[in-house]
Amino acid sequence: xxxxxxxxxxxxxxxxxxxxxxxxxxxxxxxxxxxxxxxxxxxxxxxxxxxxxxxxxxxxxxxxxxxxxxxxxxxxxxxxxxxxxxxxxxxxxxxxxxxxxxxxxxxxxxxxxxxxxxxxxxxxxxxxxxxxxxxxxxxxxxxxxxxxxxxxxxxxxxxxxxxxxxxxxxxxxxxxxxxxxxxxxxxxxxxxxxxxxxxxxxxxxxxxxxxxxxxxxxxxxxxxxxxxxxxxxxxxxxxxxxxxxxxxxxxxxxxxxxxxxxxxxxxxxxxxxxxxxxxxxxxxxxxxxxxxxxxxxxxxxxxxxxxxxxxxxxxxxxxxxxxxxxxxxxxxxxxxxxxxxxxxxxxxxxxxxxxxxxxxxxxxxxxxxxxxxxxxxxxxxxxxxxxxxxxxxxxxxxxxxxxxxxxxxxxxxxxxxxxxxxxxxxxxxxxxxxxxxxxxxxxxxxxxxxxxxxxxxxxxxxxxxxxxxxxxxxxxxxxxxxxxxxxxxxxxxxxxxxxxxxxxxxxxxxxxxxxxxxxxxxxxxxxxxxxxxxxxxxxxxx
Numbered sequence: 001x002x003x004x005x006x007x008x009x010x011x012x013x014x015x016x017x018x019x020x021x022x023x024x025x026x027x028x029x030x031x032x033x034x035x036x037x038x039x040x041x042x043x044x045x046x047x048x049x050x051x052x053x054x055x056x057x058x059x060x061x062x063x064x065x066x067x068x069x070x071x072x073x074x075x076x077x078x079x080x081x082x083x084x085x086x087x088x089x090x091x092x093x094x095x096x097x098x099x100x101x102x103x104x105x106x107x108x109x110x111x112x113x114x115x116x117x118x119x120x121x122x123x124x125x126x127x128x129x130x131x132x133x134x135x136x137x138x139x140x141x142x143x144x145x146x147x148x149x150x151x152x153x154x155x156x157x158x159x160x161x162x163x164x165x166x167x168x169x170x171x172x173x174x175x176x177x178x179x180x181x182x183x184x185x186x187x188x189x190x191x192x193x194x195x196x197x198x199x200x201x202x203x204x205x206x207x208x209x210x211x212x213x214x215x216x217x218x219x220x221x222x223x224x225x226x227x228x229x230x231x232x233x234x235x236x237x238x239x240x241x242x243x244x245x246x247x248x249x250x251x252x253x254x255x256x257x258x259x260x261x262x263x264x265x266x267x268x269x270x271x272x273x274x275x276x277x278x279x280x281x282x283x284x285x286x287x288x289x290x291x292x293x294x295x296x297x298x299x300x301x302x303x304x305x306x307x308x309x310x311x312x313x314x315x316x317x318x319x320x321x322x323x324x325x326x327x328x329x330x331x332x333x334x335x336x337x338x339x340x341x342x343x344x345x346x347x348x349x350x351x352x353x354x355x356x357x358x359x360x361x362x363x364x365x366x367x368x369x370x371x372x373x374x375x376x377x378x379x380x381x382x383x384x385x386x387x388x389x390x391x392x393x394x395x396x397x398x399x400x401x402x403x404x405x406x407x408x409x410x411x412x413x414x415x416x417x418x419x420x421x422x423x424x425x426x427x428x429x430x431x432x433x434x435x436x437x438x439x440x441x442x443x444x445x446x447x448x449x450x451x452x453x454x455x456x457x458x459x460x461x462x463x464x465x466x467x468x469x470x471x472x473x474x475x476x477x478x479x480x481x482x483x484x485x486x487x488x489x490x491x492x493x494x495x496x497x498x499x500x501x502x503x504x505x506x507x508x509x510x511x512x513x514x515x516x517x518x519x520x521x522x523x524x525x526x527x528x529x530x531x532x533x534x535x536x537x538x539x540x541x542x
Contacts, residue, residue: 002075002171004151007031013039013146015139017344019125021111024061027122031152037069037107038152039145040126041076043138047104049079053097053127055089055180056109057215057278058240059116063087063162065109065124070160074173075153078104081173084180087162088240090215090279092368092376093184095131099372100183105129110215110278113250117243132349132373136465181222188379191309191371192386194228200389201229209381210259210274211238213245219279219378228385249276251283251365251377252542253290264288271388271395275377280345281365282377284384286395292411292512292542294324294499297361299402300383301330304359306390307383309371316357318348321454321469322481322497323363324409333406342456342468343483349373350460363413363497400508407503410515414538415485416494416529424484424492427532431470431482438472444522446474472526477501480523494533496523513541 010029013020013036020036027033041047054069056062066087073081082097087109089097094106111123126134126142134142155171168175201207207230211217217238224230236259237245248255251274263272263285272285284291291299301317304310316337319327331338337356341347345368348360352370361367366375367383384395391398438451450473455466469483481497498519502508507515523529530536 002153002155004153005031005034006151007035007149009147009149010035011147014143015125015134017346018112018133019108019123021114021121021123024118024120024122027061027065033065033068033124034072034152034154035146035149036124036142037072038076039142039149040107041072042145043141044104044126048077050104051080051082051101052078053082053089053094053101053103053106055084055087055094057090058086058088058242059110059122059244059277060118060120060242061122062109062242065122066162067159068154069107070170070173070175071155071157072153074155074157074171078173080176082176082178083162085163085165085177086180088180088215088218090180090184090219090378092280092372092374092379093180093219095127095372095374096184096187098127098129098131103129108278112278113248113276113281115244115248116277117246120243127374130349130353130373132352133344133346135346135349181219184219185222185227187371188223188382189227191307191379192382193308193389196389197382197385198229200385201231205271205388206269207234207271207273207385208259208262208269209235209272210251210256211235212247212249212251212256212274212276213237213239213241214249214275214277214279215240216275216279216378223378223382244277251276251281252540254540254542256283260285260290271384273381273384275381276365279377280375282367282380283365284380284395286399289396289399291395291399292324293361293363293365293367294319294326294409294411295399295402296380296384297323297359297367298326298330298406299398300367300380300387301327301334301359302402302406303387303391307386310358310369314358315355316351318351318357318360320344320347320362321471322413322483322495323361324411324499325479326406326409326411327361329406329409339459340456342454342465345373345375347456347458347465350458354460356460363411403508404505407501408508409499410502410510410512411497411499412512412516412520413542414496414498414520415540415542416533416535417539418491419494419533419535421492423532423534424494427494427527427529428470428482428484430532431527435470443472443474443526444518446478446519449473449475478519480519482527494529496529496538498523
């Protein structure tokens with residue numbers, strides 16, 4: 001029987017670029033999750049009788065939240081909910097299933113790369129019928145509804161068994177528990193030359209994939225070890241845990257340190273990769289070399305026609321504004337469009353749906369294509385494996401050839417995490433106040449040719465987005481970007497992005513931090529980073 005429960009609004013339920021993320025203890029407050037889910041159901045059109053995809057990355061509170069959402073789905077008249085066994089689904093798998101089943105959308109329970117456990121973070125986001133993250137028009141409507149909500153609908157019911165494959169009925173709602181991996185694995189097999197990759201592993205090729213005790217473990221075991229024949233043990237930390245084994249499921253050089261150490265040893269594997277909490281990010285490593293996400297996107301674009309799914313070429317490419325201009329140079333030589341968008345995968349959605357682009361990516365370890373409407377960590381790893389199998393070269397050799405042909409956009413990102421929000425805002429506002437006077441000023445041996453606060457007008461629907469990060473353009477040679485990230489739940493994360501084009505062959509292999517040392521110092525000085533943050537060094541460097 002459906003109950004209508006009275007409630008009161010909670011402040012601060014505004015979804016960010018990746019949904020609503022808060023500490024677990026916030027979500028565990030009575031009515032907190034229910035309020036947000038009801039606000040969502042109230043704002044999604046044509047929800048009566050519709051199909052919904054539901055799952056998460058297995059973090060703490062995932063299973064309990066699924067039980068609540070199932071009861072609310074029944075209470076709000078949905079027709080079918082497809083749930084991953086154990087409540088598990090990767091974000092790209094949800095995107096694929098939405099498109100496969102013609103669902104009204106999907107609810108993904110994840111805080112992505114944020115830590116989990118009772119003292120960690122929890123999150124919830126909604127992907128729409130195209131498989132992509134909800135646009136701002138919907139997220140703002142949900143937020144507005146959450147601030148006036150006074151009731152929610154829920155069915156009083158027993159616990160639903162989400163650990164056994166099959167169907168259940170709940171007050172007229174059909175609940176289908178499916179294998180979270182099989183449909184996604186079949187999609188990957190349709191895109192890549194699995195037989196060619198099997199041959200790579202038969203040749204003695206060695207790989208390590210770090211699932212970081214997050215969602216991609218079951219997917220990686222199936223794809224790499226069972227379907228592609230990689231030796232057992234190729235996948236490490238492959239069991240999803242509610243607290244990610246006490247680790248931080250962010251695939252970068254700091255948080256995937258064990259994988260980096262393995263690839264750095266003289267006897268280390270030929271190839272390494274890692275993914276994050278919900279499976280949409282990726283880090284790519286060769287033996288003793290790191291591929292920046294910006295370079296990875298550019299290399300995949302330059303080699304796309306070697307891969308079965310992209311044999312006919314690319315419609316275009318897109319990158320987020322802070323991502324280096326490496327893919328721009330590839331697009332120019334391939335004579336295809338290249339779009340620069342704000343950070344947030346939803347901005348790629350219109351371009352993908354309109355057929356304007358085929359590949360896209362962000363510097364924050366996200367890469368994807370038109371097969372889904374999310375970034376896709378395992379897709380990127382499989383793309384690299386297919387490329388390595390076809391080219392018969394090492395990761396380092398492929399990178400060197402790419403830099404020789406296109407030049408190297410030497411790139412780094414410095415993260416200052418947990419900065420007091422007011423102090424971070426003061427820094428950004430001080431920079432904004434100087435944008436009109438900075439062009440024409442020298443910056444070390446460079447000249448600032450332009451300075452702005454990045455804004456974007458969507459070429460498909462004409463929507464306009466402002467305040468996306470401050471850019472200091474140093475001609476075609478270099479660039480500095482300052483941006484506040486919204487992915488954390490404590491304070492603000494200030495991110496500095498520094499890049500410089502290098503075309504001299506004798507310097508192509510030089511260490512990025514040494515190559516960019518002068519610009520790193522100048523970027524900190526011109527914005528007063530130490531003064532405003534109270535920090536003398538970043539927390540994370542990638």
